[in-house]
Amino acid sequence: MLIFAIFGVLLLGTLLILVTHSRKPSSARSWVIAITAASLALVASFVLRLYLPSEINLTTWHIGSSFEVTLGLSIGYRNWPYIVAVLSMSVAVLLTDTTQADETTSHSSWMRVLSVTALNMVAILASNPITMAISWMAIDLVEVASLLRLSRASKLGSKITSAFGIRILSTFLLIIAASNSWASDAGQVGYIQATNSSIYSLIAAGLRLGVFPINLPFLDSPELKRGAGILFRLMPAASALVLIANLPEEFILFNTNLAGAVQVLTLVAALYSAVMWVTRPDTYEAQPYWVVALSSFAIQSALNGYPEASRVWGLALLLSGSLLFLFNPPIRRIRFLPMLGLLGFIGLPYTLAASGWEGLLPDQFNFTWLVMILTHALLVTGYVRFIMKSDSSVTGLEKFARITFPLRLVVLIQTLLLLNWVGWPGVITVGNLWGSLGSLAIVVAEVLISWRLNWQMPEASLIEKLPFYRLVILLINFLRKIMSFAWLWALLERFFRWLGNIGDFIHQILEGDGGVLWSLVFMVIVAIIFLSVGSP
């Protein structure tokens, strides 16, 4: 019942803002309603921890037929942390809006924050792929509607289309997975999926997270740089991460070849994104790479047979990520606060991500270890670098914002710490010492170099003096071109045109003057086929 209370509070908040604002517009009142609703929901979500696990049936399709399907929600240790994370993010984002007074922070954006949070919660809590697919579709439609309202939407047309297209494709793959899982496990209810179809779910999640292929279109619009924009970019990842966390551990056995290909793609995506993350000039531009890199970690965990371990990387993506991205303006005096976000993904013993190493590093030492540890270290370095670069002062803020600004960061930090303590049984663990210490060693070295460079990227003249500079630059440029996947789209476009030409030719034959005669020929062919099938 508590879960309904959370949804109720969020939806009631949305409705209240809508009604009160239409009667007598007041931004202050709308904001108070929004922050109250989100905070109440956050508190309730903590209480929910006492009732884990539990199941709620929402509706049953096709009652009385042999095709009954139950749509429902289930709350367990795999998705409860995500619920807490997204609610914390909403509270933090709403607090952010007190520091930014412009036309993009209005009652409608707060309504959107509450409603999108509620929708994402449905996806996170979905008890089966069908429920999740429905909520994905709803989220995508809401998101594409808000993207179309961006001030620069007309210039972003093709990027919006590809972003939406990839979402649609991921939903399609999820429904394929749902169809297949039922085929082999008709009796199963709840989330557990058939192992033979899980690879589709994984690819669906990978697509949604932007990993296969790297596909987070860089949508550059002022609204997306602010709180709600960040929320909308990070939050949809949560349900995809839950999907990964729910994959059966043994699914890899059924799809060895495909899983191998996916693993290679993931490793490349992770390393490439980490390099891009650490080299971007600001956090806004680096955001997509953060999502891809940590999502790759989550997928890697699933591929290594530890889907549950993906949870910590997902939480890091959401909580540590929003902590950094909401640290705007980056005020120098309080930069220790976002630095605490490192606790979410540094992976040292007894921190939140300590249990994530077992998913990231395969049981046997191999090349993957090196790539993953290096990638992790690059992510940490980038994170530290972006915080250390902060150069704003507190004087630019309004009086009340001097309280709310750090408060939003505190909300996220306290959630991190709380999850680190009571997130799930066994959350406090030493983890893989080789992984954490190896990564730490690289980070220390990188941080020292960055410190010497004053947290800026080294100047071009300095880099040029490095050994094999030309070769490395050539390699990086080549990799960037490959990873941009522009070649793939061009190839697909050419293939599409080629197919279109063939289609046109067939059209002309079938719809031209001789079409009826062709139809007669086809009739004869159909008859022959049927006779050949029918003859003994």
Next chain:
Amino acid sequence: MSNTVVIWIGLPIALSFLLVSLQKYQKITAVLATIIPLILAGLAVLFSNDLVLSIAGRQFFLEDSLVLFGRTIQITAGQLGMVSVLYLVCFAWNAFSRLFIVSQWFNSLSLLITALWVSVQFINPFIYSAVVIELIALTSVPLLSPRGTPAKNGIIRFLSMQTLALPLILVSGWMVTGIETSPSAQALVLRGAILVLIGFILWVGIFPLHSWLPMLAEESHPWTISFLLVLMQVGLALFFLKFLNQYGWLRNLPELDTFLKWIGALCILSAGVIAAFQSNLNRMLGYFFLAETGYLAFSMAFRGSGGLEVLTMTLFPRILAHWALAVSLASMQRITRSETLTFEVLKGIIRRYPFASVLLLASILNLIGMPLFSLYPTKHIVWKLISTDNLPLSLLSAVGVLGMLTMFLRLFSTMINPGNQNHQTGSEESNVEEIGLIIMVVVILMVIILPGLFPNVLSRPVQELLISFENLT
């Protein structure tokens, strides 16, 4: 009057002729053509348990058959469910017909065509219905080809194909007389099956004999063509079930199910792949019908594993989906004042007419079978049945759906990207959409989304629809 055949076939035919004579008064004919099918559908529901009606202690009995030219036409209580579905379709299309510029004959002929489709289901011997289907095709001509424009290729192709199907069906009926008792029936069974199947392939327009579907959809008003195609799809599906129900040799033919499955996959695949390259929305309407025929074929092929249950469950959602698409296309056509909806016309339209655009996109997503929309709960079952059956069929169907999604994304991209001219003149601001249109869009969106979450709302009323096919249920 106290005869089911007179009430649900004779009377509407007579009334349709009356409406023809009243067609100068367009408003009156529209109102009558809306009310009459609604009443007929309501009565059909009322009598669907028993042909007796008790009012204030008096009982009204209906006879269930009528002899005409020595042959019997019979509509029993159990069959009235089908009648009500057909008249509801007629009601749904007539209720909105005044909003769009359709043929002046639409109201009267739609009622006549519906009555003829009803008669198709109940003429005995049932293969004579093939001639009635030809009559329907001929009666549709004034609707499909309004005056003032020359007759185009689509309608001529349509007539040709419908005519070709007629002898195949009639001869099949003669050929298989007494086949059940024939000692060397195998060859005859195969021949009979070929004739029946090719007849149906020509009627519904299955790839590669589908060319008339997109051609006709391109030439005709979307409101009219969707009405005719919906009735045809429902009517022919029921008629094919009648064949299966009556002809044991056809029903028990082992190759039939395999054939139907491949037909289904081919329809979904061809519709999706061809639609992916189209730049004319009117033509796409034809491809959507082709794809839906594929799903119907699958439902019939899987009748041993509950396929017919799926067919009934999907009946109303499918009709609603086509109806919503027709509303959106006809609205688009009206607001853009263009005869055909090419991508060129639709460039950047989402900024000018957001509500109408959203309705169009949602209707297409619905027909593709995406989650959240009304067709998903039943399409999901068909996909599951296919995936249990065999991999190539699943792959072909999946490619078909992907093709449809590609088409959707191309359309979406066109609608959000303003054309160069528009962009320069800064006509991106929203044009004012009529409040009536906005309300209609919101209501239709609810109508196609709510059953996507609660499909029982639409599937439960038709649960017993196929009860009269005693050999199939």
Next chain:
Amino acid sequence: MSEILTQIPIYLVLLAALVNLTRRQWTINLVALTVQYLFLFPLVRSVLPMELALIQPFTGLMVTLILYLTLVSVGGIEKVKLNIKPTSGEIFRALAGLLLLVMLQSFLPGLQREVFPLVPSDHLFASMGLILIGLLQLGTISEPFYIAIGILTFLSGFQLLYYALDYSYLLEALLVTVNLLLAIVGAFFIVKNAESETT
């Protein structure tokens, strides 16, 4: 002698159908259609009683009349010019039609033995010939008037065949309605085309 006499209607019917397939002169086509329907009567009479056998030719004449009146109303009837040289298209269609009939003749015994053992071979030849020429007409032209003639030829061939297989008053009534509606539809197309040409 009597055998030759019975075969004359068959060849006249097929010849009329071939003329309709080949020539594109409305007046000649209407005359050929009339001949086709008139000479169907002895063929139908061989399998049906007199009063029933009259129905099809009578319907055919009505159909022709409807088309004729429509053509008159749109000014489509012109003086017949018999000395026009045949075009390559006309020669092709005529040859294709003839080829079809020759092929049909060679397949006829097998078809009769396997599928229609109850239908006399002359009857079968005439009906299948009309069906095939009708199909060829449908496949080689998209002008509404000729499509209507193609469908009418196809249907009359089929009706001829079906009379030898089965007869039903209901079916006959329905087929008569189809024929008449088809003529009306053909007339509708002719009027539409004429209207759109004048506007």
